[in-house]
Amino acid sequence: MDTVRIGIVDDHAIVRDGLAMIMELEEDLEVVGIARNGAEAEMMLTNELPDVVMLDVYLEGNNGIEWLPDFQLTSPQTKFIMLSSYVDAENVIQALANGAKGFLLKDWESDELVRCVRQVAHGQMVLPTSVSETLSDQLAARNRTDGAPHFQETEDTTGLSLQDRRIMDLLLAGYSNQEIADTLFLTLGTVKNYLTAIYRKIGVRNRREAIAYFQRRHKETGS
Template sequence: MVTVLLADDHNVVRNGLKLLLENEEDINVIGEASNGKEAIEKIKELQPDIVLLDVRMPVLDGIETLSELSKNSAKTRSLVLSMYAQEDYVLQSARSGASGYILKDASKDELITAIRTIHAGNKYFSGSVSNIIVEGYLHNLQSQKIFQNSHQLTKAEKNVLNLVVQGLSNAEIANKLNISVRTVETHRFKIMKKMGVNKSKDMIQKAHKEGWTQA
């Protein structure tokens, strides 16, 4: 049995989704939420397998809710159900931990397929959305390639920069890469020199600006 929580600020949408899902023997809607904050609270309380999440909601929007869920709920997977196919919504949802993204004009069959696919541990992004994901991924690869070539970073420097951008301290980076703190400091100094900056915050800002998106 797949347990589902519906999170959408429109009551008529939630009612419509319940009607679509209630006849499926393997799917059970166990709760509803009208905003992101309520969704997080209900997920903690009910521990559903999947939350159907609108990308635009009050209090916390869908992207903010996804980010919170990625920190606090390993069990519940997220399927974004949205009216919007804009690139920024799709890519932000994927980066924030969504397991799937489909549009609200999707058929009942596609919605059921998406729920079952995600419950099985896989990803589900509908056709047009998949194209956006692929194009965004290729763009990021190209941006990162340009960044790396322009600054001529070594493999070790790329590894360190990746962790610096993620917010890790020198000690945490040293522990993760199994090197000394002094070595991390040396790499950081060389990276900043190659990038033409004098402060760590400037290095991070420049990395983001120039397309460093390695996860």
């Protein structure tokens, strides 16, 4: 059996070391390079030409997905698996569009991670059921908001962050606080904190006034 040469790119030492330990326990897997950031990953790809690279979605303030096109130019034969702590529809879609061959969660059991690495090494695309189901749920939730007033992502006239606007999109679509939390993978307390901050930013006192504010703004601006 041919040995699969693996690279690991993650900015957390405990994750890098843990993944390396898991892979090295397998006779057919060999870790040939470890990197903390995009620059180190470029060097590793140039020097080692790994078969498979496990790449963190977030790298020291950068998006690992955005590095994919450059990495593939450096080492065209390398297959990339994105790693994340949670599923976000935009990240999954962008990763696959940029050429990733898989999207895995870091909290998976070690035997599942090993199995997926082997599958990708042998030319398969890996999108586990748990990831695809969550992706489907998020896209369905997005469709539920299509008829509701929503914000242009480039518009920030009220000083709201992108996450603020996502929460307000769901609020305007009739989601409860718990449904917002479930959709965005937040705790209920975090959603309540976001809403309190949003109310303060736009100068309203409660949910009803916030909805009225944004419905009025939607009619006035069409956004």
